[in-house]
Amino acid sequence: MIRALIIDDEQHAREELEHLVKETGAFEILGSCANAIDALRRIRVEKPELLFLDIEMPALNGFELLTMIEDELMPHVVFVTAYNEHALKAFEEKTLDYLLKPVSFERLLKTVHKVRETIRRGEAPKHQVELLRHVPCQFANRLKLITFADVEYVFSDLSGIHIVTSEGQFYTELTLKVLEERTPLLRCQRQYLVNPDKIDEIKLLENGSGKIKTKLGNLLPVSRRYLRQLKVRLKL
């Protein structure tokens, strides 16, 4: 049984796909999600092997969801869409398979076959993950999308990951690791990422560590280990 997650913003579409997927008998359905943020949480918990992923979704589309998943959790992906636009055509090469809505059962069986083969061969997911364009943050009841130019720094504490901008502090689902890998942010301490464009000055301390003063005047710790990397990256 292939452990699969269904992601689609429309309830009828999710139900229909669940129904068809169950009928193949090839999948264990871990759940179905109505949006990318919900999906991200479930992926971390359930660690699915395969996503049935709708492309057109509110706030964050299917492609954007993929940029937010950590590499080691990255599942195989079958895109499901109503209409094959050019965007999908370009993606076709890199993706395992895609299904057109309404989905026919026979076509789904072919997908099952492809997925089984790929997993049997132990291939890693083929799709290339692009750089994140903005960070989704929860803000009141809304999803706020912050672009990187606005980010001052990022830190983690017991309550989670927080993005600091001139407008304030926002909570995000993304991990520091994903943010470090897929954005220009640099690690300066185990719990801190800094936007190199926002660094005002770096103070060197006697014990080999340091402190960063950002343009907004915030002080960030720099550990010895990351100070060296930081210097290399900033060509100091």
Add this chain to the structure above:
Amino acid sequence: MSLIFELLQQTAVIIVIAYLFSKSPAMDYLSGARLQRRQLLILYIVFSSFSILGTYTGLPIQGAIANTRAIGAVLAGLIGGPVLGLSVGLTAGLHRFSLGGFTDFSCGISTTVEGLIGGLVHLYLIRRKKPEQLFHPFVAFSATLIAEVLQMTIILALARPFEDAVALVKVIALPMICANSIGAALFISMVRDQKRVRDKVGARFSSKAFTVADRTLGILSRGFSSETAREMVEVIRQETGVGAVAITDREEILAFSGIGADHHHAGNPVVTKWSKQALRENKVVFVNGYDEHFQCPLSSNCPLGSALVVPLQVDQEVVGTISLYEPKTKLFLNINRSFGEGLATLYSHQLLRSRFEEQKTLLVQSELKLLQAQVNPHFLFNALNTIMAIIRKDADQARGLLLQLSTFIRTNLKRNRDIVTLEEELAHINSYLEIEKARFGDRLTVNQEIDPILLGLNIPVFTLQPLIENAIKHGVADLLDQGQIWVRVYRHKGLVVIEVEDNAGNYRKPLDSQGLGLRLVDQRIKNNYGNEFGLTVVCEPQQKTLVQVRFPLVEESANDSCVNH
């Protein structure tokens, strides 16, 4: 006293010549406008001849000549300015000098001065911005009077012996002053009358041309067909009064009106060699009736004797002809000839314009087709997917949705009219919204506030649908929370306002092909109602997007005219 009458007799001869002159093309130069060098030269020759003629027709008196030489010099100055006046005066003066006599020198000088005086009056009137006064007989009279008085003074001053000069002036002063002044006034008044007659004819011609153009262009804008041709030939014949008028296309007579209508019928093929020549060579063919006779190939008794055939063309291509005919008993007037040619040019332009309009309409229609095509795929496949899911749970609801879908597709397919009623447009978007509501479930609510009085209002087709699609695509479909859409139609300050609002506030300036729907709506509203109307978008990010379409509330008849645009 007898001298006065004799001089007036001489003047009469000059006047007769002036009359003949006023009939000649040289007359056109006396329009009071700025004269060109060539025209000045012609006037110089003409007036110098007058002046010299005045000397020759003069009467020898006491070793001098009582004459009407002054008229030519003064008028030349008056009409042509100081340079022309001086030149004519000098020429006539030198001529007079060559004839000898004891006043030869003084008369030579005085004639030159007289030309100059005419010229100074000319300058004065032009500077005072009263050029029309140049052709006033009183001005000519006064100018000549002053000039002649001056001449007498010069004779007294220069001619020797002085006693002879005094004796001469006593005899000739009054007759010459009177005869020359009256002669100049008569001359100018004749020129002026002639000018008036020409202006009047020109004005009548222009007004006739405008009337015909005005009455026929409207007809032609409905297209070039036998029906519109029939109306046009009637108007042209009435207004020009020619014997007969015909309009043909490349093959056959579209309409014929007037003399010979008994055997010249609409629908007959084009047979005369002149029409064929005009069509073939794309040039005006004129059969004047005396060098060449119009020979009707249909009937030997045909009363028509002369014809003008002018090709009608669009983009260099001849599409037909317009012909004017006169019977054998009548001359073909030149005025009607230039009139016919002008008319054909005008119609050719109008036809070009009609063709352009036609293509514009075609463009709008193809844009509409594009709009329909743009609607479909995404919506359609999502709708089908939704319905497939619902079939498993609720067959009746699924049936209902399929009916809505077929209603929507059917109206979309057959909407090739430009104008629909608001009610029809609302019905159309409602079937669309029913399907979207099923698709999004409780994520979508739609509120409608429609002024019921406006339900019968005619609006351009597809005005509302792109607004709704936009609200769904950039509103509800892009929103994690509950999506709301408001559709409102109301009257505001004599305008109709159609607005669609959503609570997403996700509107972004569309790139290229996106937003084509909204752009087309804007364009068509502007085409139909004018540039001050159209579509506006107000977006408060994360709050709402409000799209408004405004156009004037017009009467039914005004709406009909929109269809023609």
